[in-house]
Amino acid sequence: MKGMFCPNCGATKGPFIKGLCKQCFLNQNNLLLVPEEIKVEHCKFCNKIRLGGRWVEQGDKPLKNFLAKKAKVKELSGAKLSVSLEPLGETTLARVKAAGSIDGNKLSVEAKTLVVPSETQCDPCMRLRSDYYEAKIQVRFDSPTEKGRQELLEKIAKQLESLKPRDSLASIAQVVYNKKGFDVIIGSNRAAQKIAKKLSQTALAPVKKSSSLVGRDKRGKEKKRFTYCLRF
Ligand SMILES: [Zn+2]
Ligand SMILES: [Zn+2]
Structure with missing residues (x-):
């Protein structure tokens, strides 16, 4: 590692990932892709939501699993996904986090998506x-x-x-x-x-x-x- 530096920002402190410092690498590579907004059908009569084609009782767990499936992880190996939910009135802000590694360097990235209910009946x-x-x-x-x-x-x-x-x-x-x-x-x-x-x-x-x-x-x-x- 001695004598290495980031060609982008000049940083000399590692770790270096694919030739760049960690920060520059993360700035230039989007490792976690989630849609900005995800519409979820909501039945106004029984309060169920439709996830992946099925009508289910509302709950954090099924929604989190569904959102984790919507996320695309790139380059990170052994990536573990976690999702946290924050209700914002009608909508819900979801933070998806992916933790994994690239060439042995541990990395974790986060992306946000807004879960928007679309009123319908099942x-x-x-x-x-x-x-x-x-x-x-x-x-x-x-x-x-x-x-x-x-x-x-x-x-x-x-x-x-x-x-x-x-x-x-x-x-x-x-x-x-x-x-x-x-x-x-x-x-x-x-x-x-x-x-x-x-x-x-x-x-x-x-x-x-x-x-x-x-x-x-x-x-x-x-x-x-x-x-x-x-x-x-
Ligand atoms: Zn840099
Ligand atoms: Zn219903």
């Missing part, structure tokens, strides 16, 4: 809002009471709430009351099936399942609506 919310549903749970009581009705309805709502993070259609589209009980119209059949199975543990008889054909999808596959009837 497919499941759009479906639910256009009366889409896949299933119905029919609850019938031998001796109906207001309390029994309310308790069971709350149970169903609670279970749907816990399924919703993974199944966006796990939501009540409508409740229809009648003398003997009520019908809960549910967006997702998968969720309805799970709940019916759980409720059947305390029901008077096994679940009665039926279905009706409501049409065909683009590929010609049958589209059905399912009904799960439970007696209490």
Whole structure:
């Protein structure tokens, strides 16, 4: 290293990277590229965001992973990326940091990007809002009471709430009351099936399942609506 100097600024203090002092090398080489602004779709109804084509619950971790994937690292070997988030009202300032080395010299660089939400509605919310549903749970009581009705309805709502993070259609589209009980119209059949199975543990008889054909999808596959009837 003795006698070396930076041809750009004249600095004699190392380390030297590809012939330049560290500072000049960093000034002349952009090692970390991130877009200035990243638009992220946000559903105004369920608050989920779309990352890499999938609708997910909002959270720092999935957003950080997504942003790290958007970053391009050049020349740094063994680069480790880290992301920090700083909310700025509607938008979020993200700082992406890459730490690695070039020819054995440790380097870390930082770049900023602004995460801008773009308001929209996700497919499941759009479906639910256009009366889409896949299933119905029919609850019938031998001796109906207001309390029994309310308790069971709350149970169903609670279970749907816990399924919703993974199944966006796990939501009540409508409740229809009648003398003997009520019908809960549910967006997702998968969720309805799970709940019916759980409720059947305390029901008077096994679940009665039926279905009706409501049409065909683009590929010609049958589209059905399912009904799960439970007696209490
Ligand atoms: Zn220099
Ligand atoms: Zn939504």
